[in-house]
Amino acid sequence: MKPINTALCSFGMSGVVFHAPFIDVHPGFNLYGVWERTKNNAQAKYPNVKTFRRLEDMLADNNIELVVVNTPSVTHYDFTKQAINSGKNVIVEKPFTATVAQAEELIQLAKEKKVTLSVYHNRRYDSDFKTIKKVMDEGWLGNIVEAEIHYDRYDPVLSYKIHKETPTAAVGGLYDLGSHLIDQALVLFGMPNAIYADMDTFRPNSKVEDYFDVKLIYNTHRVTLKSSYYVREVLPGNILHGTKGSFIKSKADVQEAALQAGKIPGTQDWGAELDKEKGLLHTEKDGKIIREYVPTLNGDYMAYYEGIYQALRNNKSVPVSATDGMNVIKVIEAAIKSNKEKRVLEL
Structure with a gap:
């Protein structure tokens, strides 16, 4: 073909x-x-x-x-x-x-x-996210009560990319890093019932927000999305608590670093995290308490392009729809309004 x-x-x-x-x-x-x-x-x-x-x-x-x-x-x-x-x-x-x-x-x-x-x-194809989704889909955590997804870094210096530091439309931490976290949350939990957001600017001379703490409020649980440029000590990027147990997993996908180093996608062990980055599962099964480290699924950005190929050549659904992308913007718009008005905003 x-x-x-x-x-x-x-x-x-x-x-x-x-x-x-x-x-x-x-x-x-x-x-x-x-x-x-x-x-x-x-x-x-x-x-x-x-x-x-x-x-x-x-x-x-x-x-x-x-x-x-x-x-x-x-x-x-x-x-x-x-x-x-x-x-x-x-x-x-x-x-x-x-x-x-x-x-x-x-x-x-x-x-x-x-x-x-x-x-x-x-980022739907990051190793940590794929593993979290598998743990949830298999029911190890029961019904989710609380979840936190972080995208933190220590980088107080303004970006050399001027367009990222200029306060224009679709610019700032929530549009940039927040888009990843929101999309992941919507894949796992769907659209929230309400939102409360706290956003600020902490880097010297920064003109765009570089900190956010967004609460997605659902009827049965809460999801927190956080990002800061002043996190020198790395925290777990994913924390989930459910009625049966908890799962804690670092953000350790290796694909971006591999690509920046010039490695070719699809080669042996592509997307495989270091063994030390396994997520901790603390739950119960058949009345027995389990506390063990779970093997991480390999990251696979190629799956997105394979999905596009299937959509264009075999009339399948696209891997990420434009409606999915629009829903992320709905959450961002609501978060910006919530932060401005300092109130919980219903969707």
Whole structure:
């Protein structure tokens, strides 16, 4: 079957690390083109790739079937809209858009143009998240009462990426790191009934929020999503307590580091964490208390691109729908409003 000619809207960190390696390795895709205004970095690494200097020229190329919008988040709505109007299938990086209204417009436009639209929420394929979901699905924890998901780091220096530190639409910790945590929470628990959010800015000279503590309120349980740039001592990234037991697991997915080191996806032991990062399960079975470390499933970002291939070639559902991406933005908008008004906000 003919490979899917795919074009990237940029060849920065996202293109180099999260997209090009998988498109290049997967036999169902062909890395056809990259939009680079002045450089030829993509062609240097992938000699057969076609370099475009203008987005309009890339979108006018009828050989391209799939476009990846992996540019700064403030551009997602505009570039995705242009790609859809050009008749291209689109993968758009998280966060999907700045507003729910923009997301709804793009979803409707994709239906009208009869093209596929998906949001790249790759953290569904992290090793820790896959393992947590398996533990929950197998019923080891009973009914969840409380869960915490963290995305912490120690990095008080402002990013060299100016677009991440400029207070424009879809910029800030909640849109950036928060998108990952919210999507994971919605996969595990669905949409909450209400939200309470506390957000702030702690790094010197920072103009965007770099701390958040978001409470997702459900009828039967609570979920806390947290992130800070001032966590020098690493804490467990995932803490779940249920009616039968608890599961505590670090955030230790190795895929991003492997990709940054130039490793090829799909090689032996791809996505395998160190043995010391096993999660602790403390529960009971058949009246017996169990406290043991659970083997971690391998991370697998290739599963996202395999899902896209199946959607475009075999009419399957996309691995992450545009509606999923929009629901993340719904939570973000509600969290921003909750923080501003200092109150619990019902959804």
